[in-house]
Amino acid sequence: MAAQLKKAPSLPRRLLYTMFFLSTSALLLVLFYNDGLTGEWQSSLHQAFLLSRQVKTYPLLHGPRICPSRRPITLLLAVKSHISNFEQRQAIRNTWGKDRLQSEQVVRRVFLLSIPDKGVGPYATALNSMVMEENNLYRDILQWDFQESFYNVTLKELLFWHWFQDHCMGSIRYVLKGDDDVFVDVERVLDFLRGPPTHVEPLYMGRLFVNTFPVRLWGNKYYVPWSLYSGAYPPYMGGGGYLISNKTIRLLLQASSEVLLFPIDDVYVGMCAEVANISARHHQGFMPIEFNPSQHPCIYWGVLVLHRLESNQQYLLWNFYKSQGHKCDNFTSQLGL
Numbered sequence: 242m243a244a245q246l247k248k249a250p251s252l253p254r255r256l257l258y259t260m261f262f263l264s265t266s267a268l269l270l271v272l273f274y275n276d277g278l279t280g281e282w283q284s285s286l287h288q289a290f291l292l293s294r295q296v297k298t299y300p301l302l303h304g305p306r307i308c309p310s311r312r313p314i315t316l317l318l319a320v321k322s323h324i325s326n327f328e329q330r331q332a333i334r335n336t337w338g339k340d341r342l343q344s345e346q347v348v349r350r351v352f353l354l355s356i357p358d359k360g361v362g363p364y365a366t367a368l369n370s371m372v373m374e375e376n377n378l379y380r381d382i383l384q385w386d387f388q389e390s391f392y393n394v395t396l397k398e399l400l401f402w403h404w405f406q407d408h409c410m411g412s413i414r415y416v417l418k419g420d421d422d423v424f425v426d427v428e429r430v431l432d433f434l435r436g437p438p439t440h441v442e443p444l445y446m447g448r449l450f451v452n453t454f455p456v457r458l459w460g461n462k463y464y465v466p467w468s469l470y471s472g473a474y475p476p477y478m479g480g481g482g483y484l485i486s487n488k489t490i491r492l493l494l495q496a497s498s499e500v501l502l503f504p505i506d507d508v509y510v511g512m513c514a515e516v517a518n519i520s521a522r523h524h525q526g527f528m529p530i531e532f533n534p535s536q537h538p539c540i541y542w543g544v545l546v547l548h549r550l551e552s553n554q555q556y557l558l559w560n561f562y563k564s565q566g567h568k569c570d571n572f573t574s575q576l577g578l
């Protein structure tokens with residue numbers, strides 16, 4: 242009894258503590274998600290997006306002349322890259338993105354770029370001249386005259402389709418669209434494309450997302466206001482790396498005239514695919530897990546597209562596969578590939 246009496250007064254105090262803790266956390270959360278910087282950054286980004294949403298064409302600044310090609314190109318690696326990611330592009334050129342001709346299969350690459358977000362000033366000028374130099378050396382830059390910005394990435398998708406339609410439709414059979422932080426096992430992708438036609442045309446294959454909804458958390462990178470989109474997203478492929486064919490690009494481009502620009506590029510492709518009646522097909526070899534440098538590299542053996550590698554890790558994985566990949570055959574079962 243005495244113990245109970247002694248204990249009783251501590252209950253309201255605990256309640257008080259709990260309430261204090263909860264309200265402080267709530268306040269911190271509100272402050273965090275509405276923090277002046279994030280909020281302002283996000284609304285100005287939305288504003289910029291809405292202001293230029295109707296504009297779907299921008300001039301081409303650099304375009305490689307890979308088409309028409311003497312030999313038909315089996316696979317084009319089309320890699321979205323931020324203008325300042327020189328190292329990532331170089332790593333890809335030196336590893337999985339090398340031009341190659343293997344048993345009659347021609348593989349080429351192109352990087353999709355736009356212009357610096359602060360169009361003028363010494364930094365922008367320096368970037369522009371470095372890209373010009375880079376393009377003189379490698380002739381693999383496709384650059385358009387719009388500002389590099391998270392919400393403008395969809396334009397790279399759309400303008401790439403236009404460029405492809407105008408120059409390469411008859412010369413290139415397949416395209417692997419990817420980001421500059423992925424590792425692609427090009428041999429495996431070619432094997433897959435050569436193999437029995439598990440891939441039905443129009444091909445749109447990768448890591449499938451279905452029944453996903455817009456992120457409504459203010460401050461999140463993928464935040465989408467209700468006014469921009471309501472309901473669930475259509476099925477779409479994770480933008481890190483997915484496969485399409487020349488026929489698919491033709492259909493997507495046709496459909497895009499009916500689809501308003503949307504700030505999240507991979508979802509936009511899904512929207513166009515839905516209008517074009519193209520079914521999105523999942524393949525377990527596309528980004529089944531993220532790259533983690535503390536894991537044994539054999540963990541990823543068998544993966545077609547792997548996500549989140551820094552440029553030095555591209556070299557490490559590439560060299561490991563070249564020299565010791567054959568030793569990995571015992572690991573494949575782990576991911577079920």
Ligand SMILES: *[C@@H]1O[C@H](CO)[C@@H](O)[C@H](O)[C@H]1NC(C)=O
Nearest residue numbers: 289290293387388390392393
């Ligand atoms: C996209 O680029 C255009 C053209 O450079 C620019 O006017 C617009 O503000 C950019 N949009 C975003 C969201 O940054």
Ligand SMILES: *[C@@H]1O[C@H](CO)[C@@H](O)[C@H](O)[C@H]1NC(C)=O
Nearest residue numbers: 313410411412413414487488
């Ligand atoms: C796609 O490319 C192949 C081979 O490069 C070509 O034969 C075919 O006609 C192209 N398809 C379209 C729709 O242009």
Ligand SMILES: *[C@@H]1O[C@H](CO)[C@@H](O)[C@H](O)[C@H]1NC(C)=O
Nearest residue numbers: 442443515516517518519520
């Ligand atoms: C979409 O594709 C399905 C099956 O592939 C077909 O039955 C349907 O008629 C197509 N719809 C349109 C609008 O093309």
Ligand SMILES: *[C@@H]1O[C@H](CO)[C@@H](O)[C@H](O)[C@H]1NC(C)=O
Nearest residue numbers: 565566567568569570571572
């Ligand atoms: C794979 O594992 C088996 C038994 O676990 C072993 O005998 C074989 O040598 C291994 N192969 C390689 C290439 O390491």
